[in-house]
Structure formats: C-alpha cells, structure tokens
Amino acid sequence: MSDAAPLIAVDILTGFLGSGKTTLIRRLVEGGCLRDTAILVNEFAALPLDQRLIALSGGSARVVGNGCICCVVDGSVRDALIDLAERRASDEIPPFSRVLIETSGIADPAGLVATLALDRRLKPRFRPGRVVTLIDLVEDETPIEAISPEALSQIVCADLIVLSKADLAPAASPDAIMRRVTGLNPLSQIVVDDGLLDPFDRTAFPEAPGRPQPGRSFIAAPAAPRHDAIRSGVLRIAGPVDWQAFATWLSLLAHRHGGKLLRLKGTLTLSGGDGRPVLVQSVRHIVHRPEHLPADSAPDGLELVVILRDLEPALLQRSLEAFLRAGRVPALSATG
Ligand SMILES: Nc1nc2c(ncn2[C@@H]2O[C@H](COP(=O)(O)OP(=O)(O)OP(=O)(O)O)[C@@H](O)[C@H]2O)c(=O)[nH]1
Structure with missing residues (x-):
C-alpha cells in the first residue's frame, strides 16, 4: 500500500x-x-x-x-x-x-x-x-x-x-x-x-x-472486562425436537427467568418438519418470531447459544432435557 x-x-x-x-x-x-x-x-x-x-x-x-x-x-x-x-x-x-x-x-x-x-x-x-x-x-x-x-x-x-x-x-x-x-x-x-x-x-x-x-x-483506557457474572454456553440436543414442547419451555423460561436469560439464539430441526432448520431467538423476557432457514444451513438437532447472568448453562441444559422428557419446566435450582 x-x-x-x-x-x-x-x-x-x-x-x-x-x-x-x-x-x-x-x-x-x-x-x-x-x-x-x-x-x-x-x-x-x-x-x-x-x-x-x-x-x-x-x-x-x-x-x-x-x-x-x-x-x-x-x-x-x-x-x-x-x-x-x-x-x-x-x-x-x-x-x-x-x-x-x-x-x-x-x-x-x-x-x-x-x-x-x-x-x-x-x-x-x-x-x-x-x-x-x-x-x-x-x-x-x-x-x-x-x-x-x-x-x-x-x-x-x-x-x-x-x-x-x-x-x-x-x-x-x-x-x-x-x-x-x-x-x-x-x-x-x-x-x-x-x-x-x-x-x-x-x-x-x-x-x-x-x-x-x-x-x-x-479515548481512555478501557475498563477491565467485567463479564464475571455472565456465562455463555451452547445447549445441544441430538436429533429433531418437538416444536410445541420446545416453544413452551422457551416461553416459560423467558417469562420466569428473563432477567437472567440475557440472550438465547440458535437453530433446531423439528420432528415431523420438512427438514429446514428453525432459527429461534430470545432477548431477556421477549421471545422473537422464529424464522425458517434454508435446508442444510444448520446442523441437525438443536444447538442454542445462551448468554446468562448468575445462571449456569449446564442447569439450562438439564432443564431443557427434563422438560422435553416430562413436559414441564423444572425449577432452576442448583440441583436442576
Ligand atoms: N420485530 C422486530 N424484531 C427485530 C428487529 N430487529 C431485530 N429483531 C429481532 O431481534 C432478535 C435479535 O436480533 P439480532 O439482530 O440477532 O440482535 P444482535 O444485536 O445481533 O444480537 P447479539 O449479536 O446476540 O447481541 C432477532 O430475533 C431479530 O429478528 C425489529 O426491528 N423488529
């Protein structure tokens, strides 16, 4: 140059x-x-x-x-x-x-x-x-x-x-x-x-x-990063997921714990669906409209990024698995 x-x-x-x-x-x-x-x-x-x-x-x-x-x-x-x-x-x-x-x-x-x-x-x-x-x-x-x-x-x-x-x-x-x-x-x-x-x-x-x-x-020295209380992780479920059960889990979670669930975004493939992945997103208490993505543009199954405050991603993973099994949101206690 x-x-x-x-x-x-x-x-x-x-x-x-x-x-x-x-x-x-x-x-x-x-x-x-x-x-x-x-x-x-x-x-x-x-x-x-x-x-x-x-x-x-x-x-x-x-x-x-x-x-x-x-x-x-x-x-x-x-x-x-x-x-x-x-x-x-x-x-x-x-x-x-x-x-x-x-x-x-x-x-x-x-x-x-x-x-x-x-x-x-x-x-x-x-x-x-x-x-x-x-x-x-x-x-x-x-x-x-x-x-x-x-x-x-x-x-x-x-x-x-x-x-x-x-x-x-x-x-x-x-x-x-x-x-x-x-x-x-x-x-x-x-x-x-x-x-x-x-x-x-x-x-x-x-x-x-x-x-x-x-x-x-x-122009000042940036503050020392202060992400201490904020954790991110990826929730994963292998294979297609039942939409009704998932949507209920997400809306209950956002409603009850939106203050800690700062952000959730990712994709899932649906049981009984046409194979196209669905993009789902929530921002604190608000669950945004899901969007169909083209076929093969995301991995099979469920892959969700979560960004949490004062909450461990592993707890959410257990909550999602338990809900998909039992159809209810278990309390987000340390015992999951
Ligand atoms: N209704 C509506 N939804 C919107 C609008 N802009 C963004 N969204 C939705 O808000 C959600 C978050 O939007 P993103 O564009 O992913 O936000 P972002 O700032 O890039 O998110 P991060 O990178 O995670 O910080 C998505 O579900 C969007 O579809 C808007 O103007 N109207």
Whole structure:
C-alpha cells in the first residue's frame, strides 16, 4: 500500500445483546449498502451464528476474536485488520473502502475506538469511522445501562444512536428513552429505525465538522472486562425436537427467568418438519418470531447459544432435557 492511499474508515456497530445488530447488517447487505465494506463480526459465544446468518443474506463476514471484543482488541482484532489491509493490497480479496465491525452485545467499544485511533500499526492504514449504537425500544423495567456497564459505554461512545424494534415498542417509549439517552450522551444524534435506515450512509448522516471526531472524546483506557457474572454456553440436543414442547419451555423460561436469560439464539430441526432448520431467538423476557432457514444451513438437532447472568448453562441444559422428557419446566435450582 502506498503512503498516499486514503485511510480506510472502520465503523463500529455495537449495542446490547439482541438489540438488532445482525438484523441490521443483513438488511444492509440485502439492500446492497455494504458492497464496498469488509465485515468483521465478534461474538461472545462459541458458535459463529451471526456469520452464518449474514452469509444467508448474501454477505460475507469474518469472525474475529474468541470472546468479547473488549477483551481481544489488541490481539485478534488488530491482526484481522492488518491481514485485511495486506490481502486487499495484494488483490487477494476484492477491494473495499471501509470496514464494519459488529461487536458482541456485551462489549465495551471504548478500547476498540482507542486502538483504532492510537495503534502504531493500524494508524497508517485505518482511521476510526463512526460508532453506531443500537438500543432496543422493547425494554424491560431495568434500563440496559443499569444491567451492564458495557451497555453504558456503548451509549457513551456512540456517534449515532439508532432506536431499534420500533414496530414492537409501546407508542410512548421513544421519547422517554431518547431523553434518558441524551442525558448520557448529549453529543450523539439519535434516530428511530424506520426499517429503511442506513446509519453508515455519510450522505444521510454526515460527519459533523464541528463535533469531536469519533472516539476523540472517549479515548481512555478501557475498563477491565467485567463479564464475571455472565456465562455463555451452547445447549445441544441430538436429533429433531418437538416444536410445541420446545416453544413452551422457551416461553416459560423467558417469562420466569428473563432477567437472567440475557440472550438465547440458535437453530433446531423439528420432528415431523420438512427438514429446514428453525432459527429461534430470545432477548431477556421477549421471545422473537422464529424464522425458517434454508435446508442444510444448520446442523441437525438443536444447538442454542445462551448468554446468562448468575445462571449456569449446564442447569439450562438439564432443564431443557427434563422438560422435553416430562413436559414441564423444572425449577432452576442448583440441583436442576
Ligand atoms: N420485530 C422486530 N424484531 C427485530 C428487529 N430487529 C431485530 N429483531 C429481532 O431481534 C432478535 C435479535 O436480533 P439480532 O439482530 O440477532 O440482535 P444482535 O444485536 O445481533 O444480537 P447479539 O449479536 O446476540 O447481541 C432477532 O430475533 C431479530 O429478528 C425489529 O426491528 N423488529
């Protein structure tokens, strides 16, 4: 790469668990808005599910880091960016003019922003782009910034805040959430997602010259990762699963234990079904609409990523197995 080559903007898409980051990327890919963009996806959990979903939308994303981006930013994220730049320079991959990083839902993006601005090896090739933070309008009683310090940092770091899932939100909620979020980050623009929005479109959302450049106002050593109480794991059941029994288990679980069940997503094949896997997702107390995926796009049986607070994945595995056997949700006690 010559010295005169323009710096590549690295945009960051962040937002708490289940706020709609992958859904937005899939929509932008399908709408052709990310044609010139290299996509990097970081997941807290062990399965590259978001990468698979982006591929089903016709995009190609590379997974970075095994764990939260705030914990791996100086290692695998930096290496992935350097590798991208080198492969682009040697024509190994199609040219791209920007990079989009989807952080995991419990990542503190401050460290990534600081690394992009300051890292000696990244600075000659990349520049910090914009930080877009999604906030789910379907909130529990507890605001997300009270659930996790990472969620607070996601709001504070944002250049543009997008309020997602407006179709599911009670009519009054955008105003209340907007006021709260403006109090936390008065510099950020806030918009409600209308289903068509492209928050990375520089024409619709120019980088305001009078504002501090992205990241400049928040270059600080990232807080030590604080995921202590948060566990992730993968629940597995071999072979097809009865949909009625599974759906009942999930809705009872989300209803009773949604405060601890921060996120659940994955696929299952159904007994008596047509073989197509079903994508199921829940975000705290809300179970989202399941989606049929094309045949052979996911493993047979059930494979679910769970991200839990103060709850062990093994306990959920036992609960699911017992429910599928007995048709009821056993108490989530230590004895399972
Ligand atoms: N009704 C509705 N559902 C949405 C919308 N956006 C996302 N969802 C659903 O919300 C769930 C979570 O969306 P994702 O896009 O996977 O969220 P995410 O932020 O990528 O999740 P993590 O990577 O786990 O943090 C999925 O079931 C989506 O279908 C929306 O605008 N309206």
